[in-house]
Amino acid sequence: MKYISTRGESPPLSFTETLLAGLAQDGGLYLPEAYPCFSQDEIARLAGKPYADVALAVIAPFVAGEIEAGALRRMIEAAYAGFRHPAVAPLAQIDSNIFALELFHGPTLAFKDVAMQLLARLIDHALKARGQRATIVGATSGDTGAAAIEAFRGLDQVDVFILYPHGRVSDVQRRQMTTVDADNVHAIAIEGNFDDAQACIKALFNHKTLRDELGLCGVNSINWARIVAQTVYYFTSAAVLGGPRRPISFATPTGNFGDILAGWIAKRMGLPIERLVIATNSNDILPRALASGTYALGGVHATQSPSMDIQVSSNFERLLFEAHGRDASALRGKMASLQQSGSFAIEKGPLDAIRAEFDAFSVSEAETTQEIARTWRESGYLVDPHTAVGLSAARLTHAREPETPIVALGTAHPAKFPDAIEIATGARPRLPGHLADLFDKEEHFSILPNDQREIERFIQARARRTSKRAAS
Numbered sequence: 001m002k003y004i005s006t007r008g009e010s011p012p013l014s015f016t017e018t019l020l021a022g023l024a025q026d027g028g029l030y031l032p033e034a035y036p037c038f039s040q041d042e043i044a045r046l047a048g049k050p051y052a053d054v055a056l057a058v059i060a061p062f063v064a065g066e067i068e069a070g071a072l073r074r075m076i077e078a079a080y081a082g083f084r085h086p087a088v089a090p091l092a093q094i095d096s097n098i099f100a101l102e103l104f105h106g107p108t109l110a111f112k113d114v115a116m117q118l119l120a121r122l123i124d125h126a127l128k129a130r131g132q133r134a135t136i137v138g139a140t141s142g143d144t145g146a147a148a149i150e151a152f153r154g155l156d157q158v159d160v161f162i163l164y165p166h167g168r169v170s171d172v173q174r175r176q177m178t179t180v181d182a183d184n185v186h187a188i189a190i191e192g193n194f195d196d197a198q199a200c201i202k203a204l205f206n207h208k209t210l211r212d213e214l215g216l217c218g219v220n221s222i223n224w225a226r227i228v229a230q231t232v233y234y235f236t237s238a239a240v241l242g243g244p245r246r247p248i249s250f251a252t253p254t255g256n257f258g259d260i261l262a263g264w265i266a267k268r269m270g271l272p273i274e275r276l277v278i279a280t281n282s283n284d285i286l287p288r289a290l291a292s293g294t295y296a297l298g299g300v301h302a303t304q305s306p307s308m309d310i311q312v313s314s315n316f317e318r319l320l321f322e323a324h325g326r327d328a329s330a331l332r333g334k335m336a337s338l339q340q341s342g343s344f345a346i347e348k349g350p351l352d353a354i355r356a357e358f359d360a361f362s363v364s365e366a367e368t369t370q371e372i373a374r375t376w377r378e379s380g381y382l383v384d385p386h387t388a389v390g391l392s393a394a395r396l397t398h399a400r401e402p403e404t405p406i407v408a409l410g411t412a413h414p415a416k417f418p419d420a421i422e423i424a425t426g427a428r429p430r431l432p433g434h435l436a437d438l439f440d441k442e443e444h445f446s447i448l449p450n451d452q453r454e455i456e457r458f459i460q461a462r463a464r465r466t467s468k469r470a471a472s
């Protein structure tokens with residue numbers, strides 16, 4: 001299995017090369033040359049299996065024998081052994097035919113752990129096999145950074161640099177990144193927003209000398225392995241609800257478009273999915289794009305679901321590439337237009353193809369608060385603001401198609417955003433026991449201006465220092 005870039009100007013790579021590369025050298029995102037496909041009987045047989053078994057079945061075809069089967073199984077089992085729920089990603093019923101998929105039972109209480117716990121093991125395995133070191137870089141609006149730091153802290157082969165927007169993540173999210181005492185972890189608060197941080201990471205990859213010297217490896221959902229690992233829970237949850245014998249819809253709280261893209265990949269692999277519902281907060285570039293056919297950047301609004309305060313929705317590029325029949329030159333044109341003028345048009349054919357599978361709703365701040373309050377009042381269930389955005393959108397689709405079960409992805413634990421929950425319900429969720437001392441620990445982080453050169457110099461100096469220490 002080879003992986004190709006959406007911009008068509010980078011050579012195809014193997015799974016391991018794609019894993020270690022993150023972003024393609026031409027600035028594009030990798031996708032497999034073809035999608036493995038499961039029959040309905042194969043999908044039906046996934047029902048009742050442990051999460052790790054389903055993960056192995058779904059992920060192995062993408063690895064295509066590059067990692068020995070026993071080693072891959074052991075990494076997958078180890079990745080999910082530490083989750084606080086035996087099902088890893090259990091379903092909770094919220095209303096008739098409306099469910100929440102709890103993806104927050106990993107160490108940092110957000111869905112990012114599901115992929116990151118495996119990604120760190122895969123990267124560590126690949127680096128050891130090659131005798132290499134890598135510099136892990138990531139941009140975060142709060143959750144990816146915490147998950148990456150937790151998954152990579154203390155590993156000998158890597159340094160981890162995480163850029164987050166200064167003052168724009170919750171206190172719990174920030175402390176999860178800044179209180180980890182490990183020499184290889186570097187939390188950097190930049191004076192900008194998430195889109196600035198993500199643009200900086202992409203620019204680092206375009207800096208060829210730096211990329212090669214430091215062995216840069218990206219762990220945002222630009223990394224294909226993140227998407228594959230996130231595909232698994234669409235299968236496990238559909239299987240619990242009677243899929244593939246009946247179609248299921250999913251409502252996914254969306255920012256960088258990685259999680260909902262994983263649902264689309266599951267559908268391409270044969271999982272019967274009725275609707276894929278893009279649920280955004282007031283940062284509504286995707287609902288606007290689907291409604292108008294123009295993808296146009298606006299200003300970033302700070303909301304109570306800060307992890308989705310994103311305008312540049314990176315993985316939308318992967319869907320556009322598919323909707324354009326894999327026409328890389330069309331994609332290059334659109335991305336150049338986005339760079340130059342902040343927008344591009346989506347022609348009727350691709351737009352109709354996207355609309356045929358996706359709905360998109362923007363949920364306001366008031367609606368988010370109402371959803372948290374309603375779910376608590378009617379179901380006695382606390383949801384975090386991101387999950388509330390998903391549930392609110394799920395109710396809209398459910399009203400149109402009440403016969404089809406709909407699953408809202410529960411992307412974060414309510415205790416990560418206690419202020420928003422308390423305002424909506426009066427209840428203040430407590431952190432699980434393993435994080436009970438989070439607010440007693442000392443914080444370590446650096447504040448840098450939103451300046452590419454300065455951030456590059458900082459990363460280079462720190463990475464050189466630790467790799468010298470590792471060599472001595």
Ligand SMILES: Cc1ncc(COP(=O)(O)O)c(C=O)c1O
Nearest residue numbers: 143254255256257258259307411
């Ligand atoms: C809690 C939470 N929900 C939803 C999202 C949006 O997911 P995606 O960026 O994959 O669209 C994020 C960030 O990515 C998140 O941290």
Ligand SMILES: N[C@@H](CCOP(=O)(O)O)C(=O)O
Nearest residue numbers: 140141142143144220221307
């Ligand atoms: N919401 C994310 C933003 C980055 O998303 P990713 O899935 O591309 O890593 C975060 O919390 O950091």
